[in-house]
Amino acid sequence: MSEVTATDLYEVTMALSYLREGMQAPATFSLFVRDLPPGRGFLAAAGLEPALGYLSRFRVGASDVKGLAEALRRPVEDLEPLQGLSFDGQVRAVPEGRLVLAGEPLLEVTAPLPQAQLVETYLLSLLCHQTAVAPKAARCVLAAAGRPLVDFSLRRTHGAEAGMQAARLCGLVGFAGTSNVAAARRYGIPAAGTMAHSYVEPFASEEQAFRAFARTHPGPVTFLVDTFDTDRGVATAARVLKDLGLGPGCGIRLDSGDLGAPARRARTALDEAGLRDVEIIASGGLDEYGVDRLVRKGAPIDVSAVGTRVGTAADAPYLDAAYKLVEYDGRPVMKLSSAKETAPSPKQVFRGPGLRDVIGLAKEESPEGTEPLLRTVMRGGLRTEPPDTLAAPRARFEADIAALPEEARSIGHPVPPLPTVSTRLAALTAVVRHRIEAQMLEGDGQ
Amino acid sequence: MSEVTATDLYEVTMALSYLREGMQAPATFSLFVRDLPPGRGFLAAAGLEPALGYLSRFRVGASDVKGLAEALRRPVEDLEPLQGLSFDGQVRAVPEGRLVLAGEPLLEVTAPLPQAQLVETYLLSLLCHQTAVAPKAARCVLAAAGRPLVDFSLRRTHGAEAGMQAARLCGLVGFAGTSNVAAARRYGIPAAGTMAHSYVEPFASEEQAFRAFARTHPGPVTFLVDTFDTDRGVATAARVLKDLGLGPGCGIRLDSGDLGAPARRARTALDEAGLRDVEIIASGGLDEYGVDRLVRKGAPIDVSAVGTRVGTAADAPYLDAAYKLVEYDGRPVMKLSSAKETAPSPKQVFRGPGLRDVIGLAKEESPEGTEPLLRTVMRGGLRTEPPDTLAAPRARFEADIAALPEEARSIGHPVPPLPTVSTRLAALTAVVRHRIEAQMLEGDGQ
Numbered sequence: 001m002s003e004v005t006a007t008d009l010y011e012v013t014m015a016l017s018y019l020r021e022g023m024q025a026p027a028t029f030s031l032f033v034r035d036l037p038p039g040r041g042f043l044a045a046a047g048l049e050p051a052l053g054y055l056s057r058f059r060v061g062a063s064d065v066k067g068l069a070e071a072l073r074r075p076v077e078d079l080e081p082l083q084g085l086s087f088d089g090q091v092r093a094v095p096e097g098r099l100v101l102a103g104e105p106l107l108e109v110t111a112p113l114p115q116a117q118l119v120e121t122y123l124l125s126l127l128c129h130q131t132a133v134a135p136k137a138a139r140c141v142l143a144a145a146g147r148p149l150v151d152f153s154l155r156r157t158h159g160a161e162a163g164m165q166a167a168r169l170c171g172l173v174g175f176a177g178t179s180n181v182a183a184a185r186r187y188g189i190p191a192a193g194t195m196a197h198s199y200v201e202p203f204a205s206e207e208q209a210f211r212a213f214a215r216t217h218p219g220p221v222t223f224l225v226d227t228f229d230t231d232r233g234v235a236t237a238a239r240v241l242k243d244l245g246l247g248p249g250c251g252i253r254l255d256s257g258d259l260g261a262p263a264r265r266a267r268t269a270l271d272e273a274g275l276r277d278v279e280i281i282a283s284g285g286l287d288e289y290g291v292d293r294l295v296r297k298g299a300p301i302d303v304s305a306v307g308t309r310v311g312t313a314a315d316a317p318y319l320d321a322a323y324k325l326v327e328y329d330g331r332p333v334m335k336l337s338s339a340k341e342t343a344p345s346p347k348q349v350f351r352g353p354g355l356r357d358v359i360g361l362a363k364e365e366s367p368e369g370t371e372p373l374l375r376t377v378m379r380g381g382l383r384t385e386p387p388d389t390l391a392a393p394r395a396r397f398e399a400d401i402a403a404l405p406e407e408a409r410s411i412g413h414p415v416p417p418l419p420t421v422s423t424r425l426a427a428l429t430a431v432v433r434h435r436i437e438a439q440m441l442e443g444d445g446q
Numbered sequence: 447m448s449e450v451t452a453t454d455l456y457e458v459t460m461a462l463s464y465l466r467e468g469m470q471a472p473a474t475f476s477l478f479v480r481d482l483p484p485g486r487g488f489l490a491a492a493g494l495e496p497a498l499g500y501l502s503r504f505r506v507g508a509s510d511v512k513g514l515a516e517a518l519r520r521p522v523e524d525l526e527p528l529q530g531l532s533f534d535g536q537v538r539a540v541p542e543g544r545l546v547l548a549g550e551p552l553l554e555v556t557a558p559l560p561q562a563q564l565v566e567t568y569l570l571s572l573l574c575h576q577t578a579v580a581p582k583a584a585r586c587v588l589a590a591a592g593r594p595l596v597d598f599s600l601r602r603t604h605g606a607e608a609g610m611q612a613a614r615l616c617g618l619v620g621f622a623g624t625s626n627v628a629a630a631r632r633y634g635i636p637a638a639g640t641m642a643h644s645y646v647e648p649f650a651s652e653e654q655a656f657r658a659f660a661r662t663h664p665g666p667v668t669f670l671v672d673t674f675d676t677d678r679g680v681a682t683a684a685r686v687l688k689d690l691g692l693g694p695g696c697g698i699r700l701d702s703g704d705l706g707a708p709a710r711r712a713r714t715a716l717d718e719a720g721l722r723d724v725e726i727i728a729s730g731g732l733d734e735y736g737v738d739r740l741v742r743k744g745a746p747i748d749v750s751a752v753g754t755r756v757g758t759a760a761d762a763p764y765l766d767a768a769y770k771l772v773e774y775d776g777r778p779v780m781k782l783s784s785a786k787e788t789a790p791s792p793k794q795v796f797r798g799p800g801l802r803d804v805i806g807l808a809k810e811e812s813p814e815g816t817e818p819l820l821r822t823v824m825r826g827g828l829r830t831e832p833p834d835t836l837a838a839p840r841a842r843f844e845a846d847i848a849a850l851p852e853e854a855r856s857i858g859h860p861v862p863p864l865p866t867v868s869t870r871l872a873a874l875t876a877v878v879r880h881r882i883e884a885q886m887l888e889g890d891g892q
Contacts, residue, residue, distance in 0.1 A: 002628060003606070005627045005628040005631065006600070006606040006609065006610070006626070006627070006628040007600070007626075007627055007628075008598070008600060008601065008625040008626065008627070008639055009625050009626075009627050009630075009637045009638060009639030010625065010639035010640055010641055010642060010645075011639075011642075012627065012639075013639060013640075013641065013659075013662070013663060014641055014642060014644070014645045016662055016663075017645070017658055017659050017661075017662035017663070018648075020658075020661065020662045021658050021661075021662070023648060027644075027648065029644070067627065067628070067631050068627060070631060071627045071630050071631060071637035072637070113648065117642075117644065117645075120601070120642075120644075121600055121601045122606060124601035124602070125600055125601050125602070125603060125605060125606050125609060126605065126606075128601065128602050129602070129603070129604045129605055129608075133604075152454070154452070154453070154454055154567055154571055155454065155566070155567045155570035155571050155574065156570070156571070156574050156575070156764045156765075156767075157571060157575070157604065158575045158579075158603065158604035158605070158608035158611075158758070158763075159571060159572065159575055159604070159605070159607045159608050159611060160449070160452040160568060160571050160572075160607075161605045161606075161607040161608070162575075162604035162605050162607070162608055163452065163571060164452070165604075165605060179454040179455050179456065180452070180453075180454065180455075181451045181452070181453055181454070181455050181458065181513065181514060181517045182448060182451040182452040182453075182513070184455070184517050185451065185513050185516060185517060191455045191517035191518065192455060193454055193455030193456035193457075193458075193459060194456055194459075195456055195459065195460055196456055196457075196460060196563075196566075197770070197771070197781045198460070198473075198475065198563065198566075198769075198770065198771035199456075199460045199463070199563075201771050201774065201779040201780075201781065202464075202469060202471075202473065202559065202771065202774035202775070202779065204885075205885060212463055212466075212467050213459075213463050215463075215466065215467075216459070216462055216463035216466045216467070217459060217462075217463070227781055227782070228781070228782045228882055228886055229782065229886060232886060308764050309764070312604070312763040312764045313763075314763055314764060317604075317758040317759075317760055317763040318602045318754050318755070318758045318760060319602075321602075323644075324643070324644065325643070325644035325647050325648065328647065328648035329648070333647040333648065334647075335643045335647065335673055335674070336673070336674045336675065436674055439650075439651060440674055440675060440678060
């Protein structure tokens with residue numbers, strides 16, 4: 001798949017028309033999420049790093065032109081004005097890991113109109129998806145209240161590439177590991193894994209399975225204890241661990257049914273066997289709600305593995321995000337249609353303490369005691385800084401999450417902070433709306 | 447990303463252990479969905495084609511071994527037994543496009559245990575995701591009741607690869623087109639697209655925008671009419687279309703707010719302008735529920751574009767799918783743990799009229815008047831048939847959906863048919879459960 005043709009057809013028809021009409025003046029598009037989904041007290045900016053990679057690589061090649069012409073059922077010559085077009089614009093964006101709220105631009109692109117238009121679909125696809133998954137993972141971190149989390153999502157994400165991103169985002173918000181080997185390598189996250197029920201079944205007994213596993217993997221091991229009967233499985237695991245003189249670094253995993261009660265019985269059994277250092281790992285349909293319930297009940301679970309519901313952001317698998325033209329050739333523009341009015345002009349988010357944010361114009365001064373969230377991350381199509389590793393966004397996430405008001409941190413009923421709009425932005429919005437309405441009346445008079 | 451390392455770490459630790467223990471006898475794993483999510487009266491088998499591609503390509507190379515060793519923090523030599531391992535097993539599967547129900551195997555893999563284990567994660571990732579999206583798209587087809595649908599999902603899917611699959615699945619269930627240029631080319635689906643609000647805004651007026659678009663794109667055009675005021679937009683579009691002598695094949699698109707009332711007003715305005723052939727295309731947050739509501743209200747919408755909610759299968763973005771060992775070395779096996787008991791042995795689904803299905807043993811004869819759903823699609827690691835195009839699965843889907851009982855077709859309250867279990871499978875399940883329980887008691891006596 002060429003990244004250039006992984007786009008909506010209309011980006012191409014529009015870009016061609018802009019070129020034909022000589023409309024290559026700078027345009028600014030603002031990418032933002034209109035409203036937070038229920039069950040979210042915040043979003044966490046994510047996807048910028050791959051987005052900048054995409055913009056850096058973007059170039060319409062000869063084979064792309066051929067593909068676009070085929071899709072449009074037009075002669076190749078008609079599409080040739082696009083050939084060689086690359087992205088040489090400016091990008092201002094909220095760095096990954098920072099918390100963002102409704103209406104706040106995640107990213108603003110300023111580039112000649114055809115370029116800025118052509119990259120819309122792919123940018124949305126990267127940022128919407130990742131900014132939907134990251135807060136789900138972040139809420140697991142809040143629920144776990146300091147206990148380690150591991151990502152097991154790869155088998156249920158929307159394909160393997162989505163699984164790679166989910167693993168990265170879990171790492172970004174502070175997970176201790178991922179089961180995804182390729183992601184562990186690519187992003188420098190510890191790889192984690194135990195065994196499946198299918199491992200135990202072909203052996204003549206659970207005990208033989210555990211012993212065989214320990215033979216292949218000398219050192220700390222984790223045994224899955226609920227293939228047949230959990231309490232017996234725990235007893236067998238304890239016997240094998242003691243026999244082999246194993247303990248610290250080892251674990252047992254529970255993966256079925258209600259996890260709290262079996263964990264408590266397992267903890268007692270392990271402690272009585274003198275295996276106080278052996279950890280209990282829980283998995284199976286967990287997300288922030290399940291983790292929170294177990295933590296509140298005081299279940300003796302040392303590590304929680306979350307997968308399906310986090311990797312698919314199951315309760316809010318998409319965001320109501322938009323990529324809207326806000327300025328063309330120095331003139332602020334906006335859309336008026338019902339319930340989807342947008343605000344004009346390039347913007348900045350001024351963050352005050354406790355995430356009291358003000359959305360203002362990019363050219364405004366930062367109000368005292370606030371910090372601007374959007375930074376210039378690309379200029380003339382080139383990154384202004386080397387690519388981020390995971391450490392930097394993780395540090396930003398930790399700082400912002402520490403400043404998040406209590407009601408936004410709630411797992412059960414989160415209430416997100418509401419950003420306000422600066423006086424200057426509100427005034428400009430009114431002026432532009434008035435101008436457009438006047439133009440429409442004029443149009444009627446023609 | 448190497449497809450081989452896009453796997454859960456435990457597949458690797460288990461495969462290594464099987465090899466070390468000499469456990470390379472044939473194993474059969476069964477991939478099935480335990481329960482249908484609420485809001486689904488059926489599933490549609492999807493993802494087999496890419497899954498067979500994956501199995502055909504599967505081969506552990508030297509760089510994979512290096513990567514796996516790094517992830518496991520073990521010397522490369524320890525992982526070398528995996529090097530060169532490829533997939534040379536058998537696959538029996540439900541062909542894409544056929545409807546499937548709870549508990550019915552989508553696919554069964556029979557291969558030497560280490561191979562069959564290593565491919566688990568990636569197979570699940572392909573089949574779970576696609577079999578979640580396909581029925582969502584299929585329900586839109588039911589709701590549209592013969593009216594054409596177009597896929598606009600790419601910008602909100604979980605990355606571009608997921609968008610490619612979503613477009614393909616929409617094509618598979620009979621959508622008329624996709625906005626996704628790369629998918630249109632790869633899968634031979636018509637590419638479709640109009641213009642965005644951002645196209646209209648940089649022009650001095652809506653009318654100038656429409657005229658410019660028609661200049662660039664001679665022939666049928668579709669104008670987006672709700673950038674500022676929908677009724678005025680429709681009037682402007684009608685004026686421009688008439689001026690240019692355009693009509694048949696052209697359209698207007700509505701993309702904001704309640705779509706029914708503006709569509710009715712637009713239809714009246716277009717008809718009064720003598721533009722009876724100009725179609726109305728609706729988009730904006732639609733899925734089967736929205737399409738159904740508009741169809742029931744008799745809204746004069748000719749084409750519906752669905753995106754976000756379909757491409758992410760928003761109300762059921764994952765399936766409760768499992769890949770379970772059911773036979774090893776000729777011996778049926780199963781898992782007993784709470785609420786997740788599995789049935790042993792390779793299986794077949796015998797489909798009777800009206801999707802009255804019986805899940806039985808693979809070696810059973812088809813009961814009279816039924817048809818076996820699983821076919822052998824790979825033998826010795828090689829496909830038994832050339833890759834499917836979209837036409838064949840689409841034909842299968844159309845045949846099955848025509849046979850689906852009315853209550854399963856309901857948009858509001860679908861009730862899926864419940865497959866029954868054959869006497870022989872039920873008997874074998876009881877025998878194997880008993881055998882395992884007896885072994886556990888024996889184990890206790892040791």
